[in-house]
Amino acid sequence: MTSRTINLALIQSQCFDNADENRQYIKTQLKQAAANNAELVLLQELHNTPYFCIEEKPSNFDLAETIPGESTEFFSALAKELSLVIVCSLFEKRSAGLYHNTAVVFDKDGSIAGKYRKMHIPDDPGFYEKYYFTPGDLGFSPIQTSIGKLGVLICWDQWFPEAARLMALAGAEILLYPTAIGWDPNDSEQEQQRQLDAWTTIQRSHAIANGLAVASCNRCGDEGNGELSTRFWGNSFICGPQGEMLTQAASNTNEILQYTIELEKTESVRRIWPYLRDRRIDAYQDLNKRLIDQ
């Protein structure tokens, strides 16, 4: 077996109010991660701005940008300068009236290796994403980079085993989730704990079901106020292909979470747990249905 590793860093932080401040902060963190030998950096979802989907406001579309555009130029230059693969998460303006929640992957030479448009779009009080983002139309395609094939998914996608499975079947070697998820301060502590635990559990389960390492980078800190407030719960983590937690950030601190993933573990785990061998693809056709009406 090959002995390939990826030194992976996640940058968890509370967002500043504007894109320039956020980019400058991320730049300092990227430099630090690179100094610590990171090869791949995963940023949190929509890292350039506060989580604007907390309300439906037409002027928020001003926050979107084209791809390529100002942010991709910024991160492309840093990827090249620091020789990093970077997964960033942008509010993409594709056309007037057509926007996506899009991850862009830069290779070490600064080129755009690929992009992924968030496929599953949430919408619930304080997370009005269906107002802003058209569901992705690029499918579940992993992105080939010089260090491996990255299965990039975004936030709400993390609750759908189908998304993780499709990335794995298409050859992803690791699953990466930029995310922005938090607590409603009105919920009880027990409910908050259940939600955090469910969030960790479902993503660890994708590692287990597919024999892949999984990393999830979440923001932290309070945003909004009153009825429109969210406490982003941090807890960014990296787990191995048996779902075993390798490292996890705190709920409320800016942090660079770094760990060296051993990609060859996928081969050994899939030998003891050969789920791909046994999938009943002859009996899965109804997964394409909304509901199986009786």
Added chain:
Amino acid sequence: MTSRTINLALIQSQCFDNADENRQYIKTQLKQAAANNAELVLLQELHNTPYFCIEEKPSNFDLAETIPGESTEFFSALAKELSLVIVCSLFEKRSAGLYHNTAVVFDKDGSIAGKYRKMHIPDDPGFYEKYYFTPGDLGFSPIQTSIGKLGVLICWDQWFPEAARLMALAGAEILLYPTAIGWDPNDSEQEQQRQLDAWTTIQRSHAIANGLAVASCNRCGDEGNGELSTRFWGNSFICGPQGEMLTQAASNTNEILQYTIELEKTESVRRIWPYLRDRRIDAYQDLNKRLIDQ
């Protein structure tokens, strides 16, 4: 909302050497569960015998029985006598040379409400199930009973999110797994812990992804010897629709694990986590493929 509950009992135990002893033991446990107001009892996988798949041995096919047959008569009578819904797990002889690993559900009147034939069949050292069991051909259909629609799956099925999803889409109100899983005594303690944790995590994730309670009933105790030995790890559990652990058995003791499930929680959890609303059924067709060749 309705306020429907199910008082559910799982009977975890070390198996005796022969079917009659096992059935008699289970009978005492069923009576005790019924005396504690159980309405639904989930038995462990292949509870009538030691885990014979530990080796490939032609005479082991003598352990199989027809459905209906001796065991279904036995459990049917108990279901009626005790007014219990019972999920039992049998080695089904369907025809000469054609056998299945089959769960049979009895309603409170003793009738057979339905059966499920294990769809995903494992095969690895000490678990030679592909030798014994033809993969199920009844699909992923929940079984309607007087107390609710039961999504019965079996053991290895628990590692496949597709199976849980299909049961949920077809209207299952709870997922139930008879199972027989254990440690290889040659594995390190850390590896054993990772495996147990992965097993719990993947099943809890089915609860989360589908907003359903999940119960898994495993056997315990050592079976076989030398290179052909397994320590069945018990840890039967019941979790709620956010994946929250409600109750869990020890690894090595015979136990009746009992808990009252509130079915209406599915409605409230699916309101805050409306995954079924957002599934990208337009983009899931490749789930029917073995691999997505690039």
